[in-house]
Amino acid sequence: MSGFQFTLLAQDGGARRGTLTTAHGTAQTPAFMAVGTAGTVKAMTADQVRTTGSQIVLGNTYHLMLRPGADRVAALGGLHRMMDWPGIILTDSGGYQVMSLAKLRKLDEIGVTFRSHIDGSSHHLTPESSTAIQHKLDATITMAFDECTPFPATYEEAAASMRLSMRWAARSRAAFVPREGYGQFGIVQGGIYPALRAESAAALTAIGFEGYAIGGLAVGEGQAAMFDTLETTTPHLPIDQPRYLMGVGTPDDLLGAIARGVDMFDCVIPTRAGRTGRAYTARGVFNLRNARFADDASPLDPGCACTLCTRHSAAYLHHLFRCEEMLGPMLLTGHNLTYYQALMRGARDAIEQGRFAAYAAAARDGWRQGDD
């Protein structure tokens, strides 16, 4: 099935510059995907998400199957129409949230039985049902159903978990209905063990997907172990297909992973931090609740093009958080996403121009003024 196409435009060391063409438009990579868990990027209208430069929104199968329900989303015309996001949508498989949020989980070869964290109702997720739900949601990119291997895990535990995920990946692929411009990604597992990552990558590429995700990272192993794992994993993935590092990360994580050949990211950091008063800026991370911002008439991030930075002072944002006004999270979420997208845009330009290492070094240098 054609119409879903990744094109590698340039390489700069390990860093890659590409385009991903789909039924719902084209994304420039490296790309950061805004997390829209329950059919909304929290505290943002769809227009505001577009204004940040976000090209892809991620939806969570676990949340959406519980509320409003996949059949209901389908009846409302799919997730694109429901949330006013005609652009690319990637949905996860639900496997990660089942393990982190649901109660009374029971996992076997068939899949996972669990109780909703919202109302205790019983549900079953399998590779087949997860894939069907993502189809009903009308995800541009469907993720294979996998088990996110806990950390720490012994080699044997990681191997058993990964091999189960590989059997589920084959079942997910069999359940996927190819449609013009739609794609499905397999997920490499294997913990921090290079041999297992290689085995997983080989298993997935033998099945054949439109892209490959790297899962089971950013679960407590630390940045160094994450980067090591990326370095031993990406060489096993096809050069002409997109690579997606799931659930990562800080701006520094993103630059490090781009250098190691990753094309796509998603993370709740910019949106969650936006709701708690943590600002990601070219000068580093700042806690806007800090009293030193109370009289700061300057913009939070002078180089930023967002509504917050072009229209308001840091003192106003401080005031909004102090008064627990909803506009604080709204403006800061918009800013944080704008910063993340500007960082990605800068990375894309730098890769095209063969100066990615210098770009990343300059960005890291700028962050040193921050709180942490």
Next chain:
Amino acid sequence: MSGFQFTLLAQDGGARRGTLTTAHGTAQTPAFMAVGTAGTVKAMTADQVRTTGSQIVLGNTYHLMLRPGADRVAALGGLHRMMDWPGIILTDSGGYQVMSLAKLRKLDEIGVTFRSHIDGSSHHLTPESSTAIQHKLDATITMAFDECTPFPATYEEAAASMRLSMRWAARSRAAFVPREGYGQFGIVQGGIYPALRAESAAALTAIGFEGYAIGGLAVGEGQAAMFDTLETTTPHLPIDQPRYLMGVGTPDDLLGAIARGVDMFDCVIPTRAGRTGRAYTARGVFNLRNARFADDASPLDPGCACTLCTRHSAAYLHHLFRCEEMLGPMLLTGHNLTYYQALMRGARDAIEQGRFAAYAAAARDGWRQGDD
């Protein structure tokens, strides 16, 4: 001092169509002012407030003097610049909130001493300090400092309270610094007693203000008593100056008050209701949390131009409120304000064309499909 000018363009029965020209632009009346208590219309960016058709934003002196503080707002360039609202801003005097929110109040001829409901700190408000604070906030329209007479009140209680407010009105006027395009409104008090309202109106017009508010209504007296009081009060106010009914009201209240000669309104109803899932529409009021909206793929209010009604289904809004997503209050606040402003725009057109009574009757007829 010129530059602050009300022009009466048309009359239709008691209803008036005018323009209010100020240092911060012109408003068309009848006008509904969006409430921006602490320097933000809750759940809305300034751009979104503009998109609703709102021409004037109201700020609360009590809230702003406590946080972020009047001197700080002044240092940040005033309220217009702080909140990105270069348009008209009206600030109340703080008197009403002192009585409804503050603790340990002590009222005497000089003013009110109170403790902040936020941190218990002690503050003093007088006609002079309230006027000075509103100057620091850079309010286009300053309100005289008054005591909002409680309801019920005997004739003697209402008379004593009103006469104190009239002495405070004279002191407020003396403290007001005239500036080109800025104005100050006196506030008619007197409870539900026509003779006291007439006495109050005479006292205020003798002092002379750029406009006159009608205070102490919508405090429990009921719509019929409120309308009766308006009918006996507005004839005592100058025909060529704006009249502002404070803290009112429902769409039906607004149409009834317009018919009785009121030009300006403010009320938390559309914004507060927007945060709790209550929708004001041409078909009446609906509770969007109601399960009957779960599968409603149609827009909430098909004739409405807001983001919610043009981009999303009622089912999506129901989903957002069910999941307590911030986007629910954001979208519904925008809708409710858009509805209020469309109702005002329709009223202005109808008055110009001499068909206000028919317009109001048709609007009331439409509301009958609502929940309440």
